Amino acid sequence: MLGIADISADQVEKAASPQRQNFFILLLLAATIGLFIYLLWPGRFFFNWPQFIFFCLVIFLAENFCIDLPKAGAVSVTFTLILAAIILFGPAIPAVASIFGALIWRDLKKGTHPYRWLFNGCQYALTAGAAGLAYTASGGPVLSALGRAFIVQDFPNVLFPIIIAIITFFLSNTILVSTVIGLAEEMSPFSVWVVNVRWAIPNYFALAPLGLAIAQISMTIGSVGVILILMPLIVARQTFQIYMGLRNAYLDTVRSLIAALEAKDPYTKGHSERVSALAQKIGQHLKIREDQIEILRYAGILHDIGKIGTARYILRKTGKLTEDEFQRIRLHPEWGAMILMEIKFLSNVVPAIFHHHEKFDGSGYIDGIAGEEIPLLARILTAADAFDAMTSPRPYRGALPVDKACREMIECSGTQFDPVIIKALLHILEYHDQEELSEGQLQFNAYEN
Incomplete structure (x- = not known):
């Protein structure tokens, strides 16, 4: 995927196994509470309120430009922003700020099932938190603690923790989403994973350098640089939207062919x-x-x-x-x-x-x-x-x-x-x-x- 996926409201409301699905979501809630207690314990990780508010805003905007996937869920470019926040601040700020990705404007207007908000918020926080912890545990330097951007001498050593963070983010995100969709649709989570997200593995690694660039620019010239570099993300999103539009056009072609045959x-x-x-x-x-x-x-x-x-x-x-x-x-x-x-x-x-x-x-x-x-x-x-x-x-x-x-x-x-x-x-x-x-x-x- 290009970013964080989610489940649709009607899937939650019409889940074939609502008890199992709801129990799974409640487990995620308990895990999220435990994660926040650990991350926000005084003095454990860096937390800066202005930067937290800024990343809450950009993550919210990124998620509101998501694109629907073929079977279920949606995709966005939020991954690059979360990766940048991990490199800049460690796990606490991206984990908490990512909750705002659950606030999708189109869902606010139509009224969404509460379990969707709960699942998305918990899933986003756990995914970002796990990736951030994996980054720091594997020796990834936090730029706000260093007080500078990366320099040539930091490479290639810094690449290993970044790759670990990418893999952790991808696995956490896609496994959680595939599991809840599988419970909602009575499908194998692996089947959901294959159809919806397997193809996205290269995109994670393709977009990772952009996340690194956002962190570097933010450390050098501040939040204004982040806003400027978001323009390529908008282009990437538009390109993927065109692809999905073409796919839907093909499906419309299929339906037209069948309608023509049935008329005959x-x-x-x-x-x-x-x-x-x-x-x-x-x-x-x-x-x-x-x-x-x-x-x-x-x-x-x-x-x-x-x-x-x-x-x-x-x-x-x-x-x-x-x-x-x-x-x-x-x-x-x-x-x-x-x-x-x-x-x-x-x-x-x-x-x-x-x-x-x-x-x-x-x-x-x-x-x-x-x-x-x-x-x-x-x-x-x-x-x-x-x-x-x-x-x-x-x-x-x-x-x-x-x-x-x-x-x-x-x-x-x-x-x-x-x-x-x-x-x-x-x-x-x-x-x-x-x-x-x-x-x-x-x-x-x-x-x-």
Whole structure:
């Protein structure tokens, strides 16, 4: 991440495990109180009120220019300011001042759940305090105590404690945030970490020199220099905002493509989302990498996008297809792959979509490959697609009951489907109450973006 992440109000209010989540937040509160008692004990660490007020202000402003992350949380450039404060003053001032990062203006206006304020304030303080203590414990010099900025002779020795502080900040910040989001969403904290923050590791080290520069300038010419050097941070924030805007634009493209397909074939409405959700659940059960599950998410949504090129009368035909009509509809995986390979953001879903009508025994299409020659994600998609197709009504037949669809999947295991994936599918279905079955359909909740 570029800075401190947080959880959204609706995640706190609608947490799947509120007791565990709230207990975790209360533990953080107790830890924060203990930390403050230690840091603010008279004479233990440097504390200067004017500098404290100044850093409270700049941290507050930095957090109010945060950017939302894909699944949950938000990101800011506050890290550089906290690192500068650690180098300048040690752990006390950054730990206490970072609490003001919890005061987000947009949340003040809409009224945020109290546990969000509590979590953010505690998480910010613990993260900054832990990084500051790691810095001083590893021999990092505090510039306010030195009475000067770093000089050439201080390098490279000073780099080691700075790196220790960066690593401590990163691990503390991301583990705490991933844990509370995981509790709120009933997801593995590691899965949250992989999707939301793993990519940000280089950014911490890229922005660390800026934190060091802020400390040097502040020590040399005072707080005015800090304000001047904040301009590059604004540029960095704007660049990341553009990236996230492009990502959201791509997601809008996906939604538009699906809307176009559903307008053409209303019988597939909701099918893509259900296939996506079920494919993700299979992937999670098989413990495949989280980035692969993210690919499954989009592949499931877009697996039939090639049907845009199929005539409407074929898609809506209630009788048996002619051989020519069948051959034309068999082209939709290839057409879908051709559409998506031109969109860079979606190019990694192409193999799964191109091969999602292959069969495990090699009798499928487009390439007629068999077994593990078929990409794993395509094999998962094949099973999820077939199950939802059988349990959904179509123009030429009604929906099959779930138990009968399961028997069909078992009978075709080893021929049409990968037996390992069918075993995973059946395991998932066992965890759903019969009340969740409606008109032969099993409903799944896809992850929100």
